[in-house]
Amino acid sequence: MDDHAPKHRTSRRLLAIAAVALAGVGSTAPAHASTTWGIADQKPATFTDPAFLKLRVAGMRTARYTVRYDALRYRSSSRLGYHAQNLDAWLTAARAAGVRPLVTFWVTASGSRSLKRRISTTRFRTEFRHFRRAYPWVRDFSLFNEPNLTGPYKRDPAALGRLYRTISRDLRGCRSCRLLAGDLHLTSGRSAASYALKVRRAARMPVRIWGLNNYNDVNDRRSTQTSRFLRSSAVKHAKVWITESGGVYSRKASSERKNPFLAQRRKATGDAARERYQYDATRYLRTIARRCRRQIQRGYVYQLRSEPDPSWVPGTRNASWDSGLLDPRGEERRSYGYVLRHLL
Numbered sequence: 266m267d268d269h270a271p272k273h274r275t276s277r278r279l280l281a282i283a284a285v286a287l288a289g290v291g292s293t294a295p296a297h298a299s300t301t302w303g304i305a306d307q308k309p310a311t312f313t314d315p316a317f318l319k320l321r322v323a324g325m326r327t328a329r330y331t332v333r334y335d336a337l338r339y340r341s342s343s344r345l346g347y348h349a350q351n352l353d354a355w356l357t358a359a360r361a362a363g364v365r366p367l368v369t370f371w372v373t374a375s376g377s378r379s380l381k382r383r384i385s386t387t388r389f390r391t392e393f394r395h396f397r398r399a400y401p402w403v404r405d406f407s408l409f410n411e412p413n414l415t416g417p418y419k420r421d422p423a424a425l426g427r428l429y430r431t432i433s434r435d436l437r438g439c440r441s442c443r444l445l446a447g448d449l450h451l452t453s454g455r456s457a458a459s460y461a462l463k464v465r466r467a468a469r470m471p472v473r474i475w476g477l478n479n480y481n482d483v484n485d486r487r488s489t490q491t492s493r494f495l496r497s498s499a500v501k502h503a504k505v506w507i508t509e510s511g512g513v514y515s516r517k518a519s520s521e522r523k524n525p526f527l528a529q530r531r532k533a534t535g536d537a538a539r540e541r542y543q544y545d546a547t548r549y550l551r552t553i554a555r556r557c558r559r560q561i562q563r564g565y566v567y568q569l570r571s572e573p574d575p576s577w578v579p580g581t582r583n584a585s586w587d588s589g590l591l592d593p594r595g596e597e598r599r600s601y602g603y604v605l606r607h608l609l
Contacts, residue, residue, distance in 0.1 A: 299558040302608045303327035303367070305509045305565040309351075309358040316591055316601065317569055321362060323609040329367040329508055329565045330355050331410050333374035334384070335392045337399055348374045356400060367565070368396075369407040369448055369476070369508065372416050383417045386428050393432060407445035407476050407508060408432065413460040414450035422460050426467025433470065448476030448508040452524075454493025462499035474562070475500055476508035479553070483510050484526035484546045488553045495560050506563040507554070512546030512600050514539050514592075517585040536579035540598055543588070547600040551608055566604060570595065 302325055304311065311317050311328070336348035359366045370393075372379040389408075396403075408428055412418035418425040429446045436442045446464050449457045457477075465472050482491045494500060513526060521529045528542035547566070554561045570591040572584040577593035587593070590601035 300554040300561055301327060301563045302604070303329060303364075303563065303565045304569055305329040305567040306569045307331065307351075307355070308570075309354040311569045312358040312362040312364065314569060314591075314595075316595075316597065317362075320605060320609065321364070323605055325609055326363070327365045327367060327405075327563065327565070328359055329369060330359075331369045331371055333372060333379075334370035334389055334409075336374050337395050338392060339374050345374050356403065360402070365405065366403055367405040367407065367445075367506075367508065367563075368403055369410045369445075371410045380416050384424075384428075386424070386431050389428055390431055390435065393435065404439065404441050405443045405445075406432075406436075407448050409447045411450040411478060412447040413457060418447070422463035423467035426464040426469075429464065429468045429472060430470055433468075443474060445474045445476040445506060445508070446472045448478055449494075451477055451479040451490055451494060452481050454490035454497070457490075457494050458497030458499060461494075461497065465499045472499070472503055474504045474506060476506050478509040479507060480510055480513065481524070481526070482553065483550045484513055484528065484542070486527060486545060486549045488556060491553055492557070495557055500560075503560070504562040505557075505560050506565070507550070507561060508563075508565050509567045510550055510564065511566040511568075511588050511590075512543035512550070513586070513588040514543045514598070515582045515587045517582065520585075534580065539580065540600075544599040544603060547603050548607075564608075566590065566608070 304317065304320070304325060306328065307330065317325075330352070332352045333348050336352055339345035340349040356366060373382055373384070376382060409416065409418055409425065412422070412425055425447060429444070433444055436444055446461075446468070449461065451457050461472070461475060477491070477494065479491050482488055495505060513528075515521075526542075526546075528539060531542075533539050533542050550564065550566070554564050567588055568590070570589040571587040571593055573595065574583055574593040577583055579592065583593040590598060590604060592598055
């Protein structure tokens with residue numbers, strides 16, 4: 266449990282909540298729910314936080330984690346072993362909570378120039394098979410986080426397409442497995458669609474599920490670029506998972522200047538204003554999912570809580586990114602209540 270959780274939450278109550286959550290493992294979503302909702306968060310403590318346990322009881326049954334694709338290769342490294350250790354801790358906690366994980370891979374764990382280091386299909390396949398042997402119960406995978414924004418596939422979408430074909434063949438015997446070609450970064454729907462088309466052509470097979478990170482649309486309360494991407498020729502017959510999105514409370518100052526969301530353009534700086542814009546953006550995430558419910562199959566809200574800080578002052582920034590449903594002290598924000606009551 267998180268160290269800053271309210272003291273009046275007894276261990277007996279947590280065990281009872283966890284038992285109810287586990288009882289629902291494997292159950293189908295309610296008939297009225299067209300989108301399955303999960304949490305995207307890198308912290309193992311998320312799954313024992315009382316706030317998450319309430320979400321789990323309400324129906325949140327999946328979560329997303331991003332990991333270096335070759336993390337397990339460096340498991341015994343004194344310098345780089347933490348990648349594998351963090352992965353194991355997160356997956357262990359997710360499994361104990363009865364949560365189905367989506368694992369998104371990223372650049373190599375080694376080297377300071379990892380973003381520019383090329384990844385051979387053979388090397389990725391070797392590491393992917395290693396991962397599958399270590400965690401055979403994991404069934405959902407995305408090949409790369411925001412490949413059209415950073416990393417070796419940014420200027421080589423064809424390589425990602427060839428990788429998709431290779432890994433798809435490896436998973437042919439797993440009927441319950443789901444493979445995403447990547448979690449695409451969305452600023453321009455036209456640009457993301459063009460990238461997706463190059464990936465699909467190189468794959469020489471249908472891409473059945475695309476991942477999408479659409480913070481700009483959600484926080485500007487529009488669906489223009491998301492809709493443009495969904496209607497594109499490479500995507501219109503596929504399912505889409507919004508793999509990372511949600512209302513953003515604050516980002517580092519340089520990001521808010523270079524890519525201002527609606528909140529920054531309207532000079533929202535105080536706690537009440539930031540929280541209101543975050544809440545409205547969270548509501549709009551649901552609006553997009555409902556409008557595009559035939560294609561948007563899953564949505565992952567990022568994140569339960571940014572870096573914990575019991576001394577945090579409302580209205581100030583916390584770390585470089587804060588889209589927490591809880592504030593850094595662990596207290597519920599308005600967006601948390603909305604997710605609990607209306608998304609699940």
